Amino acid sequence: MRHVADRATSLRCRIIQSTCRAGSGHPGGSLSCADIVALLYFHVLHLDPERPDSEDRDRFILTKGHAAPALYAALAEKGFFPVEELQYLRRLGRMLQGHPDRVRTPGVEASTGSLGQGLSVAAGIAIAGQLDESDWGVYALLGDGELQEGQVWEAAMAASHYGLDNLIAITDYNDLQIDGQLSDVMRVEPLADKWRAFGWDVWTVDGHDLYALDAAVREAQVCGRPAMIIAETVKGRGVSFMEGEASWHGKAPSGEQAEQALLELRGGDADE
Amino acid sequence: MSDGSDLPRESTRDAYGRALVELGARRSDVVVLDADLSGSTRTGWFGEKFPERFFNMGIAEQNMMNVAAGLAMSGKTPFASTFAIFASGRAWEQVRNTVAYPSLPVRICATHAGITVGADGASHQALEDIALMRVIPNMTVIAPKDGPEVERVIPAIVDHDGPVYVRLGRAKVPVLSSEDESFTVGRAQVLRDGGDVAIVACGIMLEPALAAAETLGEQGIQARVINLSTIKPLDEAALAAAAEDCGAVVTAEEHSVIGGMGSAVTEFLSAECPVPVHRIGIMDRFGQSGEPDELLEEYGLDAGTIERAALRVLKK
Numbered sequence A: 001m002r003h004v005a006d007r008a009t010s011l012r013c014r015i016i017q018s019t020c021r022a023g024s025g026h027p028g029g030s031l032s033c034a035d036i037v038a039l040l041y042f043h044v045l046h047l048d049p050e051r052p053d054s055e056d057r058d059r060f061i062l063t064k065g066h067a068a069p070a071l072y073a074a075l076a077e078k079g080f081f082p083v084e085e086l087q088y089l090r091r092l093g094r095m096l097q098g099h100p101d102r103v104r105t106p107g108v109e110a111s112t113g114s115l116g117q118g119l120s121v122a123a124g125i126a127i128a129g130q131l132d133e134s135d136w137g138v139y140a141l142l143g144d145g146e147l148q149e150g151q152v153w154e155a156a157m158a159a160s161h162y163g164l165d166n167l168i169a170i171t172d173y174n175d176l177q178i179d180g181q182l183s184d185v186m187r188v189e190p191l192a193d194k195w196r197a198f199g200w201d202v203w204t205v206d207g208h209d210l211y212a213l214d215a216a217v218r219e220a221q222v223c224g225r226p227a228m229i230i231a232e233t234v235k236g237r238g239v240s241f242m243e244g245e246a247s248w249h250g251k252a253p254s255g256e257q258a259e260q261a262l263l264e265l266r267g268g269d270a271d272e
Numbered sequence B: 001m002s003d004g005s006d007l008p009r010e011s012t013r014d015a016y017g018r019a020l021v022e023l024g025a026r027r028s029d030v031v032v033l034d035a036d037l038s039g040s041t042r043t044g045w046f047g048e049k050f051p052e053r054f055f056n057m058g059i060a061e062q063n064m065m066n067v068a069a070g071l072a073m074s075g076k077t078p079f080a081s082t083f084a085i086f087a088s089g090r091a092w093e094q095v096r097n098t099v100a101y102p103s104l105p106v107r108i109c110a111t112h113a114g115i116t117v118g119a120d121g122a123s124h125q126a127l128e129d130i131a132l133m134r135v136i137p138n139m140t141v142i143a144p145k146d147g148p149e150v151e152r153v154i155p156a157i158v159d160h161d162g163p164v165y166v167r168l169g170r171a172k173v174p175v176l177s178s179e180d181e182s183f184t185v186g187r188a189q190v191l192r193d194g195g196d197v198a199i200v201a202c203g204i205m206l207e208p209a210l211a212a213a214e215t216l217g218e219q220g221i222q223a224r225v226i227n228l229s230t231i232k233p234l235d236e237a238a239l240a241a242a243a244e245d246c247g248a249v250v251t252a253e254e255h256s257v258i259g260g261m262g263s264a265v266t267e268f269l270s271a272e273c274p275v276p277v278h279r280i281g282i283m284d285r286f287g288q289s290g291e292p293d294e295l296l297e298e299y300g301l302d303a304g305t306i307e308r309a310a311l312r313v314l315k316k
């Protein structure tokens, strides 16, 4: 798991660098899911960057599309496109759009950015997988605020109705959305109970504990039902001045702030 | 200079935030709803002042629109805000069937319309919202040109019959309004007189429209520039007069050329006073990430494009 932890740190550094360079973007929610994305891309998903469309690949849908900087960093490190492209995040005419675009970017499975739609797409892919008796899996990462969209629960119902045991969803439960804490803006609790009531198997884990996340994923793969892993996270994780701060949802660090952030991230790595 | 380069600038969303606070102080029936974007839409300013009349509905735009419908049915005057893509797109059928069909006075004030949203990219750039909203019966559609106009629009629509969609932006735009201006729903405004070609624009496109009129003037072509801030209902008299006096029309909007303000103008003129019309807008494409100014140029929403369109339409 050490190499996954190193990858997570590397993704975090790239999130800071790419959003700083772009002058806009979403560092908070990208940092909160960096461990989840690193675990999936460097330990769980079967992918071949040489053949991004191979039939037998696992599918990952970033339904909280604004965390694109985390996804792009993972795809670049995986080799889907050169890491140099990350410095052109959000630039006119380039491949890496503000929100994931499956037409422009190799490795991006679904165009997302409008919240609440990705789990339905994942369910469709999972149904297709079952029709073809495939053994690949479908993984979807949602925001906790995103769960306020009614469509998420329509997808939840469909996934259990159609017995989509090849679908694993993860909620990045950082307890923040743009306007503040979920409990102030719009409560989603009791969350595990809701998913269970919709017919899903549910795990609640520390979303920054790679072993715990991995254990939940392994159990989810064989549980025989659609699975929800509620990953408790800290928004802005790894950068002291961003942690737990709603204000870092959608603004880029300045050059100075980015330097400070990189120092912390790399320092933390050396201390481990 | 009429290209606006040395005029004060502010975004129409900022003016909206201020206008709501002012209205809230005068009218206790005004309630405001938002969908987790109250910082960006500026409804948060109302929320700070009048927390008991502010309802954050979370990331759930469809629910928000119909909660607004319920409030409107019960003597309240709801203003519902989110980004234009979600207000007009995500919640379209809720608005169509449950707000507009019974003609409920819900005021949908949507910010972040158009390509000038910038780096967030295509998923967040509403280039279809005018089309989506104006096709709905009973709906009034307004796209103000600058902050002062927004501050006149908001009090003007508060008691308007039926639902209203107000299109607001994120980009800072020059203040083109004069002090003594007034706003009446459904009335177009001539910002510059001329009898050779009419340039009909709305929202941020007034600035390049006036700049194009200036350069056309240097070539001896007098362009009439019309601010068509109310897109529905159309000011038919002003449009007919423009067509008759000028004989050629260019429309300019930060929206798809399909179904938007230019389409509305063309639909009317083609039946009532057919003259050549050239529509400037986004040519059936999705947006993309980029800086607002770069995008305006890339998508041909600039003074040069309007000027060339005017010259072309004059030759017809």
Ligand SMILES: Cc1ncc(C[n+]2csc(CCOP(=O)(O)OP(=O)(O)O)c2C)c(N)n1
Pocket: A028, A029, A030, A032, A064, A066, A113, A114, A115, A116, A142, A143, A144, A145, A146, A147, A172, A174, A176, A177, A178, A235, A249, B035, B036, B037, B059, B086, B090
């Ligand atoms: C349908 C829709 N409504 C609103 C938005 C604007 N928006 C972008 S991110 C966000 C908050 C997301 O919160 P959460 O899901 O908790 O994400 P995270 O905390 O992981 O960043 C909102 C409201 C959107 N992208 N899509």
Ligand SMILES: [Mg+2]
Pocket: A143, A144, A145, A172, A173, A174, A175, A176, A177
């Ligand atoms: Mg969150």
